[in-house]
Amino acid sequence: MKKVFTALLAGVFIISTAAITVSAEEYEIQKGDNLWDIAEDNQTSVDALMEINDLKSTVVHPKQIILLNEQYIVEQADTLEGIAExxxxxxxxxxxWNNLTSDIIVIGQVLEIKSVSDEQVSDSIGKTNSTASKVDTETEEVTSKESREGKTIEVAATAYTASCEGCSGITYTGLDLNKNPNAKVIAVDPNVIPMGSEVYVEGYGYATAADIGSAIKGNKIDVFVPTLSEAEKWGTRSLEVTILE
Structure with missing residues (x-):
């Protein structure tokens, strides 16, 4: 994808990891709607919609708000296998459900989860709150180099964004960055940092190597940021990247 590179110098800052979150996608019932058509349009089932919304019958009414599915925000060390389980x-x-062509997912990516029950959602939220507390208490621990085990290399880091004229917003691995502006993605030379690797980038945080660039060769990376102004502010930095084990 097209990249935006800058040559402005800027200070290094640390972005801490965010807690795992789940949120629901809503739909307002329109005149003539029924659960069967809604389920088909959203690749789910009538039973799932009834379970998610605690419906006692299949009767719905105009302007009624129902939940279609769940959205899961990918967190550090998540895998598709773990989320599926x-x-x-x-x-x-x-x-x-998410039009994924590979098993690579990135921190901050939003995944649609369909056909989940109220019990599963409740259990997931409970785990989310527990994990959030755990992340908060462990923040200081993960800031030490010793807690980030893996191979550490020094790189030249620039930044790019999807919100620019002519930018497709689609990474090499197929992730739509316009739909996932909070995704933690870096573009790499796969010969140096293997595609799909989880990494810790000094001044950026935990991320996934999920993109490439024509100018990204050798010990160079390009970090994704949501806006052009952030890309310009990032500039060019010499920093360390740890390829996590």
Whole structure:
């Protein structure tokens, strides 16, 4: 994808990891709607919609708000297998619901999770709150180099964004950055940092190597940021990247 590079110098800052979150996608019932058509349009089932919304019958009314599915925000060390197990679905289903062409997912990526029950959602939120507390208490620990085990290399880092004229916003691995502006992605030379690797980037945080660039050769990386102004502010930095084990 097209990149935006800058040559401005800027200070290094640390971005801490965010807690895992789940949120629901809503739909307002229109005149003539029924659960069967809504389920088909959203690749789910009537039973799932009834379970998610605690409906006692299939009757719905105009302007009624129902939940279609769940959205899961990918966190550090998540895998499709782990997320699928948490929601009692399959990896293939998650890939189909999200138009994924590979098993690579990135921190901050939003995944649609369909056909989940209230019990599963409640259990997931409970785990989310527990994980959030754990992340908060461990923030200081993960800031030490000793807690980030892996190979550390020094690189020249620039920044790019999807919100610019002529930018497609689609990474080499197929992730739409316009739909995932909070994704933590870096473009790499796969010969130096293997595609799909989880990394810790000094001044950027935990991220996934999920993109490439024509100018990214050798010990160079390009970090994704949501806006052009952030890319310009980033400039060019010499910093360390740890390829996590």
């Amino acid at each position: 948490k929601y009692s679905v399959t990896v293939d289903e998650i890939k189909r």
